[in-house]
Amino acid sequence: MRKVSMHQLKIAAVLLCAIAASQAQAQAPAAAPAKPGAGFVPPAPKGGNVIDSIAVVVNDEVITRNEVSKRVASIEQRMKAQNAQVPPAADMQRQVVEAMIVERAQFQLAKEMGVRTVDDTQLDRAISRIAEQQKMTVQEMRNAMEKEGVAFAAFREEIRNEITMQRLREHEVDNKIQISEAEVDTYLGAEQAAAADKVELNIAQILVRIPENSSPEQIAARKARADEVSRQLRTGADFAKVAGTYSESNDALQGGAIGWRDPDRLPPVFAEALTKLKPGQSTPVIKSSAGFHILKLIDRRNLAAADDKSAIVQQTRARHILLKVTPAFTADAAKKRLTELKERLDNKAAKFEELARQFSNDGSANKGGDLGWLFPGDAVPEFESAMATLKPGEVSGVVETPYGFHLIEVLERKSEDQSKDKKRAAARQVIRDRKLAEATEEWLRQVRDRAYVEFRDEK
Secondary structure, eight states: OOOOOGGGGOSSSOOOOOOOOOSOTTTOOOOOOOOTTOOOOOOOOSSSOOSOOEEEEETTEEEEHHHHHHHHHHHHHHHHHTTOOOOOHHHHHHHHHHHHHHHHHHHHHHHHHTOOOOOHHHHHHHHHHHHHHTTSOHHHHHHHHHHTTOOHHHHHHHHHHHHHHHHHHHHHTGGGOOOOHHHHHHHHHHHHHOOSOOEEEEEEEEEEEOOTTOOHHHHHHHHHHHHHHHHHHHTTOOHHHHHHHHOOSTTGGGTTEEEEEOGGGSOHHHHHHHTTOOTTOBOOOEEOSSEEEEEEEEEEEEOOOOOGGGGEEEEEEEEEEEEOOBTTBOHHHHHHHHHHHHHHHHTTSSOHHHHHHHHOOSGGGGGTTEEEEEOTTSSOHHHHHHHHTOOTTOBOOOEEETTEEEEEEEEEEEEEEOOHHHHHHHHHHHHHHHHHHHHHHHHHHHHHHHSOEEEOOOO
């Protein structure tokens, strides 16, 4: 069976979450004074065997040492399965605790904001989409995860939590992003005037955060930490290992890897510094509103410049009947069923849309299998290749794709000049992505800095 990385299964960096407030409040002695508004957290018992203890207090909730240990063990297991270098134990624990604090603060804010919970039906649909993106069935994905030692029930809760946090971010960040027509005009003008070939950059980062309302002394201390990181890199230290040790970004445990990015979608100060590098080199320390960054250029690749003809694209309107393979419905059974349906269509014994409504396992079934107008790249290669051989009105034989087995009918084709509206929409999305990345980073920093956090000594 195809092995799948847990990193690929994430909608985003996703972290486990769980624990209710202590049940012993009624009998607990008075606690030490806390920040106004924070809930009561009982002290650890003085006698008896301690099964678990409090590692961190976040506002009126706690994170226990058992939770931290389980999270660390889970991440270590995944990193080893991906042949990633595991940071030293102390650095790993510090990174995990910090991530759990930010996560817990977000969930508390979600409750305060009345963010709706994710029910099982919504969760099942989300997991099905993740499996489809991996070109697997849910059962295949589950088997692959359990082979890596990841409990599927825990994965479900991770996805539930990530959807909740995404809804919160949409409310607090995404919906507040505004883009003016002047910004779109400026972007399109700059893009048209650019003489250099378009490139994409594969980058990684190390981030040393600056807490909100920091004093000059605190900022100087954080700068000194970033300078020490830079010194280690200049003397040959491995970037991924240093990121796992020092970086305070969400991607720290992935060696700081950000991936391929269009320079236009990066903050200008980052893009400018990266253009001066050769692959394998790192930037000096760069200051932003979030903190001090060190970026590494892993690789650079050129993108083909679009010429005028690229604006003309051929669209195909098609419909299909999809039969998915399940433990109860084999590939042979699917092919046999579709062969029978094709014979009925060839003999004019049935209409395509009627058979699609009756047999197709796709969401388009209630529309008679109609997929609408498809641009090149909208369908998987196997589907597009089969569709390209058909004339309008023709029905294919049985076609296999990662989603299952299909019958495809081409209804009509047309060539269309991509409109100015589409170009403006693409430009608007680029600008939005850039603003969203910066705003999300700033918002997460504020959520962390506004939370009352108390670290408990292990004793």
